[in-house]
Amino acid sequence: MRKEKIVIIRNAASQDFGGGERFPVFLAEILKDKQLDPVIISRSKKLLAFADERGIKNVTGWWWSKQQWSGLNNLLIPVYILWQLLLFAYYFVLFIKLKPSTIHIQSKDDFIAATYAGRILGKNIVWTDHADLKHVWENVTVHFKNPIGKMILVAAKHTHSITVVSKSEKELVTNNLGQSSKILEKIQVVYNGVVDQSAHYKHSEGDTFKYIVAGRLVKDKGISEAISAFKVLRQKYKNIQLDLIGDGPDAKTFMLEASGVPSINFYGHQTNPLEYISKANVFVHPTYHEGFSVALVEASMLSMPIIATSVGGNVEIIINNETGLLVPSHSIDELLMAMEELLVNKHLRDKIGTNARTQYQEKFQFDKIVSQQFIPLYGVIV
Numbered sequence: 001m002r003k004e005k006i007v008i009i010r011n012a013a014s015q016d017f018g019g020g021e022r023f024p025v026f027l028a029e030i031l032k033d034k035q036l037d038p039v040i041i042s043r044s045k046k047l048l049a050f051a052d053e054r055g056i057k058n059v060t061g062w063w064w065s066k067q068q069w070s071g072l073n074n075l076l077i078p079v080y081i082l083w084q085l086l087l088f089a090y091y092f093v094l095f096i097k098l099k100p101s102t103i104h105i106q107s108k109d110d111f112i113a114a115t116y117a118g119r120i121l122g123k124n125i126v127w128t129d130h131a132d133l134k135h136v137w138e139n140v141t142v143h144f145k146n147p148i149g150k151m152i153l154v155a156a157k158h159t160h161s162i163t164v165v166s167k168s169e170k171e172l173v174t175n176n177l178g179q180s181s182k183i184l185e186k187i188q189v190v191y192n193g194v195v196d197q198s199a200h201y202k203h204s205e206g207d208t209f210k211y212i213v214a215g216r217l218v219k220d221k222g223i224s225e226a227i228s229a230f231k232v233l234r235q236k237y238k239n240i241q242l243d244l245i246g247d248g249p250d251a252k253t254f255m256l257e258a259s260g261v262p263s264i265n266f267y268g269h270q271t272n273p274l275e276y277i278s279k280a281n282v283f284v285h286p287t288y289h290e291g292f293s294v295a296l297v298e299a300s301m302l303s304m305p306i307i308a309t310s311v312g313g314n315v316e317i318i319i320n321n322e323t324g325l326l327v328p329s330h331s332i333d334e335l336l337m338a339m340e341e342l343l344v345n346k347h348l349r350d351k352i353g354t355n356a357r358t359q360y361q362e363k364f365q366f367d368k369i370v371s372q373q374f375i376p377l378y379g380v381i382v
Contacts, residue, residue, distance in 0.1 A: 003037035004380045007100040009114055010042050011063040011107040015248050017046040017269060018216055019294025020130035023192055024106065028056045030195065030370040036380065039098060050271050062090050064109065069148050077147055084151075087113035095121050102378040108132050108152065115155045126377050127162040128190070131291025131312075134172035141178055156183050161377045163190040165292035166313030190373045191316075192294050193366030198301055198357075201278035208263075209240045209343055212280035214273045214295050215287070217248035222286030222309065222329060227257050229336040230264065237343060241265065243280060245273045278302050281349070282342045288329045290314050296324075297364045300356035305349040307338045317364075321348075323356040 010024040021044060028038035028051070040051050043063035051058040064083055069076070091114045095103065103118040105111055106128045118125050133152075140149040156162060162183070164170045170189050177183055211230065215221045223244065230242040240263065244254070247269040258264040267276060273295075277283060283299035285308040292313035299306050300317065306324035308314045318324035325342065327334040342349050 003035060004102075004378070005037040005039065005098060005100040006031055006102050006104060006378060006380075007095070007098060008038055008040045008104045009061070009106060009110045010040065010044070010047060011061070011110060012042075012044050012047070013065065013067075014045065016044070016216060017050075017247075017271075019192055019292070020106070021047045022050065022294065023128075023130070025051050025054055025056055026195060026366055027104075027370060027374065029054060030367050031375075032056070033367075034371070034375065036375075036378075039100070041094070046269065046271070053271060059094070061094075062087055063107075067108065070146075074147065080148060084109070084113050088117050091117035092120070095123065101380060102126060104128065104374075104378075106130060108136055111136075111152050112155045115158050119158045124379050125159045126374075127156070127159050129162065129164045129169065129173065129291075131165060131169055133162075133164070134169060134176065137173065137176040140176055153177075153183065156186070159186060160379075161188065162186045163188055163374075163377070165190070165192050166316050168312045168316065169291045191364060191369060192292050192297065193364040193369045194294060194297050194301055195366050196301060196361075197274060198303070201274045201302060206279065207239070209237070209282075210243055210280040211241070211282050211284050211339060212243045212245065212277055213284050213286070214245040214277060215285070217244070217246050217251040217254055219250055220288045221248075222288055222335075223250070223254050224257060225286045225330065225332050225335055226284055227254060227261075227264065228332045229339055231261055232332075232336055233339055233343070234261065234263065236340075240343065243267060243276060245270050245276050274298060274302070277304065281305065282307060282339065284335075284339070285309065285314065286327075286329070286335055287311065287314075293317065297360060300360040300364065303353040303357040305342050305352045306356060307335065307342065317359075319355075319359075322352070323359050324352055 008024045012021050024040050031038040040058040041061040043061050048058050102124040104126045105114050115125050137149050139145040213226050242264045244266050283304045283306045290312040296317045308318045309329040310326040311329050320326040325338045327338050
C-alpha cells in the first residue's frame with residue numbers, strides 16, 4: 001500500500017538555522033513515525049545536512065537569496081515575476097514526479113510558485129508562517145505599495161489552511177489584512193513544539209554556573225545586552241560563564257564586545273544545541289522580537305530556569321516567576337537583575353524548571369501537536 005507523501009518546503013538565508021529551520025525536520029520525523037512519507041525541499045545546506053543526519057528524505061531545491069524588494073528594488077518586479085514563473089515550472093515538474101497528496105509550504109517565495117503549481121495539480125496546500133507574513137503583508141491594502149505582498153495575498157486565497165506560530169503573530173498578520181479579508185478564515189494558531197528528548201539530555205549543573213544563549217548572532221537577538229550584563233555580573237561573581245551557541249553576520253562584533261572578558265565562549269553553529277543547553281544552569285533569551293521560540297520550548301523540556309524578554313510569542317510560553325522570568329527588551333539592568341536572581345536563588349531556579357517542564361508536557365509536545373493539528377489539515381488518515 002502506497003504511503004501518503006507529504007512535501008515540506010522551507011528555505012532561508014544561508015546563515016539562518018533556528019527553530020524555523022529545524023521545524024521541518026522534526027515535523028518530518030513524526031510524520032514518518034505515523035507511516036506517512038515526508039520529503040523536505042530546501043536550498044539551505046544546514047537544513048539539508050540536518051535532514052540527512054536524522055534520516056529524512058530531502059531534495060535540494062531552488063531559492064534566490066535576494067529577498068529585499070522594497071524601495072527602488074520595486075523597479076525589478078518584472079525580474080521577480082520571471083523568477084516566480086521559473087520557480088513555478090520547477091515545482092510543477094517536481095510535484096508530478098513526487099506525487100504528493102499535500103504540499104506544506106513554509107517560506108516566502110515558495111508561497112507563490114509552489115502554491116500555484118500544487119493547486120493546478122489538485123494538491124492540498126498548507127502554509128506555515130514562521131513570523132514572515134507580518135512583514136510580507138505590511139501595507140498590502142494600500143494602493144501602489146508592496147506588490148509582492150499583494151501577489152502572496154492572492155496566492156493565499158488558493159490555500160486550504162494557513163498556520164501561524166503564536167497568538168501574537170496572528171494578531172500582527174490579521175491587522176495588516178483588515179477584518180473583512182476572507183483570508184482570516186484560513187488562519188489558525190498552531191504552536192511549534194519539540195519531541196521530548198529529555199531522557200537523552202538530562203539537565204545537569206556543574207561547578208561553574210553557566211548561562212547560555214542559543215540563536216542567530218544578530219543585533220536583534222539581544223546578544224550585546226547579554227554580554228554587557230554578564231560583564232557586570234562577573235565583576236561580583238567569578239565562578240560564572242556565558243556560552244553562546246549560533247552563528248550570524250554580527251558574530252565578529254559580539255566577539256569584540258566580549259574580548260578581554262574571561263568565561264565568555266562562542267561555540268558557533270551547532271545542529272544539536274541541546275548538548276550544550278542541558279549542561280547550563282540558566283537559559284537566556286534576550287531577543288527584541290520573537291514570533292515563537294522553539295529554543296524556549298526546548299529549554300522548558302529540559303526543566304531549565306529561563307530568562308526571556310517580554311516580546312511576541314515569548315509571553316505565551318513564559319509566565320513571569322512561574323515558568324521563567326520576563327524582562328523588558330533592550331534593558332541591560334533588568335536582564336542583569338534577573339541573571340543575578342537566578343544565580344543566588346536556587347529555590348526559584350528549581351520552581352521555574354519544574355513548572356516549565358510541566359507546561360511543556362501539557363502544551364508543547366510536538367508529536368501531540370502534529371497528530372492533533374497538522375495531520376488533520378493534511379486530510380489523511382493515519
